[in-house]
Amino acid sequence: MKWVIKMNKSLEILDKSMELRAPKGTRDFLPQEMVKRQFVVDTIRKIYERYGFEPLDTPVFEDWDVLKVKSGEEAKNQIYYFKDKSNRELGLRFDLTVGMARVVAENPELPKPFKRYMIDKAWRYEDISKGRYREFVQADIDTIGVTGMIADAECVACIVSALSELGLKDLTIRMNNRKLLNLLIDELGIAEKKEAVMRAMDKLDKIGEEGVIEELKKVATPRNVERITEFAKGKFKLAGSEEAIAELEEIKKLLKLFDVKAKVVIDYSLVRGLGYYTGPIFEVMYGGYKKTVAGGGRYDGLIGIYGKEALPATGMSIGVDRVTEILDEAGLFENAGVGKTNVECFVAAVKKEQLEKAIEISQNLREAGIKCAIDLAGKNLSKNMEYCNSKGMQKMIIVGPKDLQESKVTVRDMKSGEEKKVKITELTKFLKT
Amino acid sequence: MKWVIKMNKSLEILDKSMELRAPKGTRDFLPQEMVKRQFVVDTIRKIYERYGFEPLDTPVFEDWDVLKVKSGEEAKNQIYYFKDKSNRELGLRFDLTVGMARVVAENPELPKPFKRYMIDKAWRYEDISKGRYREFVQADIDTIGVTGMIADAECVACIVSALSELGLKDLTIRMNNRKLLNLLIDELGIAEKKEAVMRAMDKLDKIGEEGVIEELKKVATPRNVERITEFAKGKFKLAGSEEAIAELEEIKKLLKLFDVKAKVVIDYSLVRGLGYYTGPIFEVMYGGYKKTVAGGGRYDGLIGIYGKEALPATGMSIGVDRVTEILDEAGLFENAGVGKTNVECFVAAVKKEQLEKAIEISQNLREAGIKCAIDLAGKNLSKNMEYCNSKGMQKMIIVGPKDLQESKVTVRDMKSGEEKKVKITELTKFLKT
Numbered sequence: 003m004k005w006v007i008k009m010n011k012s013l014e015i016l017d018k019s020m021e022l023r024a025p026k027g028t029r030d031f032l033p034q035e036m037v038k039r040q041f042v043v044d045t046i047r048k049i050y051e052r053y054g055f056e057p058l059d060t061p062v063f064e065d066w067d068v069l070k071v072k073s074g075e076e077a078k079n080q081i082y083y084f085k086d087k088s089n090r091e092l093g094l095r096f097d098l099t100v101g102m103a104r105v106v107a108e109n110p111e112l113p114k115p116f117k118r119y120m121i122d123k124a125w126r127y128e129d130i131s132k133g134r135y136r137e138f139v140q141a142d143i144d145t146i147g148v149t150g151m152i153a154d155a156e157c158v159a160c161i162v163s164a165l166s167e168l169g170l171k172d173l174t175i176r177m178n179n180r181k182l183l184n185l186l187i188d189e190l191g192i193a194e195k196k197e198a199v200m201r202a203m204d205k206l207d208k209i210g211e212e213g214v215i216e217e218l219k220k221v222a223t224p225r226n227v228e229r230i231t232e233f234a235k236g237k238f239k240l241a242g243s244e245e246a247i248a249e250l251e252e253i254k255k256l257l258k259l260f261d262v263k264a265k266v267v268i269d270y271s272l273v274r275g276l277g278y279y280t281g282p283i284f285e286v287m288y289g290g291y292k293k294t295v296a297g298g299g300r301y302d303g304l305i306g307i308y309g310k311e312a313l314p315a316t317g318m319s320i321g322v323d324r325v326t327e328i329l330d331e332a333g334l335f336e337n338a339g340v341g342k343t344n345v346e347c348f349v350a351a352v353k354k355e356q357l358e359k360a361i362e363i364s365q366n367l368r369e370a371g372i373k374c375a376i377d378l379a380g381k382n383l384s385k386n387m388e389y390c391n392s393k394g395m396q397k398m399i400i401v402g403p404k405d406l407q408e409s410k411v412t413v414r415d416m417k418s419g420e421e422k423k424v425k426i427t428e429l430t431k432f433l434k435t
Numbered sequence: 436m437k438w439v440i441k442m443n444k445s446l447e448i449l450d451k452s453m454e455l456r457a458p459k460g461t462r463d464f465l466p467q468e469m470v471k472r473q474f475v476v477d478t479i480r481k482i483y484e485r486y487g488f489e490p491l492d493t494p495v496f497e498d499w500d501v502l503k504v505k506s507g508e509e510a511k512n513q514i515y516y517f518k519d520k521s522n523r524e525l526g527l528r529f530d531l532t533v534g535m536a537r538v539v540a541e542n543p544e545l546p547k548p549f550k551r552y553m554i555d556k557a558w559r560y561e562d563i564s565k566g567r568y569r570e571f572v573q574a575d576i577d578t579i580g581v582t583g584m585i586a587d588a589e590c591v592a593c594i595v596s597a598l599s600e601l602g603l604k605d606l607t608i609r610m611n612n613r614k615l616l617n618l619l620i621d622e623l624g625i626a627e628k629k630e631a632v633m634r635a636m637d638k639l640d641k642i643g644e645e646g647v648i649e650e651l652k653k654v655a656t657p658r659n660v661e662r663i664t665e666f667a668k669g670k671f672k673l674a675g676s677e678e679a680i681a682e683l684e685e686i687k688k689l690l691k692l693f694d695v696k697a698k699v700v701i702d703y704s705l706v707r708g709l710g711y712y713t714g715p716i717f718e719v720m721y722g723g724y725k726k727t728v729a730g731g732g733r734y735d736g737l738i739g740i741y742g743k744e745a746l747p748a749t750g751m752s753i754g755v756d757r758v759t760e761i762l763d764e765a766g767l768f769e770n771a772g773v774g775k776t777n778v779e780c781f782v783a784a785v786k787k788e789q790l791e792k793a794i795e796i797s798q799n800l801r802e803a804g805i806k807c808a809i810d811l812a813g814k815n816l817s818k819n820m821e822y823c824n825s826k827g828m829q830k831m832i833i834v835g836p837k838d839l840q841e842s843k844v845t846v847r848d849m850k851s852g853e854e855k856k857v858k859i860t861e862l863t864k865f866l867k868t
Binding site for chain 1: 455456457458459461462463464465466469470472473484485486487489490491492493494495496497498500501512515516517518519520521523525527534537538540541542545546547548550551556558560569570578580581583585586589592596689692693694741742776777778781790791794795798801804805806807808809811812813822825826
């Protein structure tokens with residue numbers, strides 16, 4: 003905690019005309035934005051814990067060797083790469099899965115199933131012109147060590163439960179099975195075009211069916227483009243697809259048992275990037291906004307890359323920034339009672355003679371669990387009211403000489419302007435109800 | 436969320452004999468460690484919010500121009516420095532103050548006082564041989580815009596309240612005033628030696644009085660070494676020190692008004708690094724361990740460096756890693772009821788015929804707010820008990836065919852081995868009491 007600064011030198015270094023701001027592609031969260039994000043994160047965490055997922059934390063950066071294995075050559079261009087003072091190659095994590103996979107591989111003694119959650123930041127050097135951020139928050143759950151579809155279904159149930167708890171009710175789960183996509187590629191005999199085909203199919207949301215067809219034409223014969231399109235619409239029967247279809251049907255059945263309150267749709271056009279998925283994949287859309295708010299799937303191959311033991315795995319992730327934006331646009335924070343601040347009340351002495359009593363009162367409120375600020379600047383009453391209003395604090399507790407003679411204070415409701423005299427001994431109870 | 440991986444290529448890249456681990460100087464937190472840290476962080480946050488501090492979040496990296504201003508030349512050697520893909524110079528934050536100071540300077544419209552908290556990671560390329568970590572968690576509060584000592588006192592009160600809530604009761608607040616140190620340097624006429632003298636004094640905890648004297652001898656005359664030593668012991672009266680002493684006395688008085696339950700000691704040997712402090716400085720020690728668990732002070736000069744407006748500021752910080760270690764060593768997590776896991780119970784079907792009912796039961800428990808895992812792997816009863824024990828789960832709910840005929844389940848207490856048959860309709864109530 004010891005830290006060096008040379009004030010005079012610093013003043014020389016800093017060009018005062020320079021604009022100081024958060025680095026390109028990142029954002030600050032001022033208190034009134036932060037209370038929203040905290041509400042989202044706290045709610046998600048509450049539900050994740052109810053589903054028996056346990057917290058895990060890994061460093062924000064990983065050895066480059068760990069990152070490059072999962073990211074592949076292309077994605078390296080998006081990673082914040084650096085070296086430490088001993089020339090070790092490092093990089094900021096680009097998702098929360100990579101650290102988890104390393105930890106699971108590194109600690110084979112961890113009892114399985116291993117169910118972990120992590121809600122934290124990750125970083126990618128994204129194209130910000132597309133409205134993406136380079137620092138973003140993800141809320142991940144993963145279940146390691148279970149081959150059965152019940153693990154996938156539980157993850158989906160947990161995600162839907164978390165989103166519902168946040169107020170997002172009109173949810174649709176789209177699902178597909180990577181095994182079907184693999185069968186398709188095999189059937190068409192275009193293994194060497196697999197990535198190009200998947201990349202094209204993956205753009206459906208962005209460029210529409212015709213756009214996808216145009217893209218496909220670049221890499222596939224007209225006959226194959228037709229068959230791929232038919233497949234995406236569920237009209238093309240693949241030989242040997244029984245197992246993959248059965249998995250999806252089983253998940254559908256399980257989602258009913260888990261009492262999942264969302265529409266479930268099998269959508270053969272779903273790809274979810276070139277990713278590392280090996281089985282069922284999912285995307286959760288919020289109806290009103292037709293935006294993907296969560297996604298994930300089964301990736302039975304990943305952990306085996308890191309460790310000696312291959313372990314089945316499935317997981318889902320909520321995009322916290324996206325969800326926060328949607329709740330904001332839909333006015334759902336108001337519904338949930340999330341205001342501009344968490345601070346419940348502001349205690350102000352009328353004159354400095356009452357400061358001692360004001361401190362005592364605020365300490366008692368804090369002791370009772372009430373979030374309470376106190377006038378530290380010795381402002382007058384009207385300035386303090388202005389301050390309360392600008393901060394969005396709902397109640398002001400005015401500690402004045404006359405009231406104190408009756409062992410009372412005045413509680414002002416900042417919205418209505420209504421004032422009430424309350425006995426100090428009854429203040430906590432009054433504020434709590 | 437789209438991400439690229441080429442499994443086959445990855446397999447080629449990865450040398451399987453290579454040891455994968457967290458980067459040097461950083462740590463993973465497995466669930467049983469993480470529940471401890473979460474308890475610490477959640478408790479601190481609860482108290483910080485009660486004191487009216489509001490959350491703020493800033494990116495984990497800052498533009499190099501922002502970092503270098505506060506860090507000074509020397510500390511640059513400890514910063515993880517890197518460039519983004521557009522060659523922008525960036526660095527991981529080395530504390531939580533630098534981002535806050537930038538935000539406050541950048542947003543002059545923020546109502547003052549501005550009271551913010553932030554509990555998050557920071558990074559320094561520390562010497563790990565000294566038991567330091569390169570990734571660590573700090574819990575900061577800062578009050579911006581108040582000149583009066585009440586802001587300093589409130590910060591100290593809040594920190595002590597948070598530490599007490601964690602179970603650390605035997606606390607001592609050491610305080611000093613940087614103004615006194617400045618007067619001393621002036622009085623001795625050794626302005627050019629200021630840093631060297633402060634650096635030497637700052638080592639008292641590490642190298643003891645004799646060590647400090649040896650260090651001082653290298654930079655000061657014997658007469659001055661004597662005077663510095665006397666000053667540190669409070670025996671050397673400085674001319675013009677009335678204001679600085681009065682500030683400390685006022686804080687002492689205010690700490691009583693805030694009903695702070697800690698010993699308060701004025702300690703003229705306290706320096707707190709070469710830092711940016713300009714007034715009262717504080718360190719909070721936990722008695723049993725004689726370790727600094729929190730520290731801070733007034734820094735009226737910093738924000739003016741970043742912005743157009745000079746703003747008074749004072750703040751404190753708890754070292755979350757240190758506090759977690761102490762609570763662990765002192766066995767205080769047990770006292771607080773923090774076990775190996777947050778998961779309260781584990782639901783297991785005896786045979787797969789009961790799985791459907793087991794899912795229904797666990798969903799009902801989750802709905803009622805109980806943290807509940809379910810057997811996803813279809814293990815037998817003894818394997819499931821093993822699993823519960825290894826995870827530290829306290830209760831196992833066994834869903835068997837005979838019990839179900841009476842609409843009951845068996846609840847097993849994993850510690851005592853005691854089993855009880857409970858009606859399914861009464862299960863939630865039973866588990867909650």
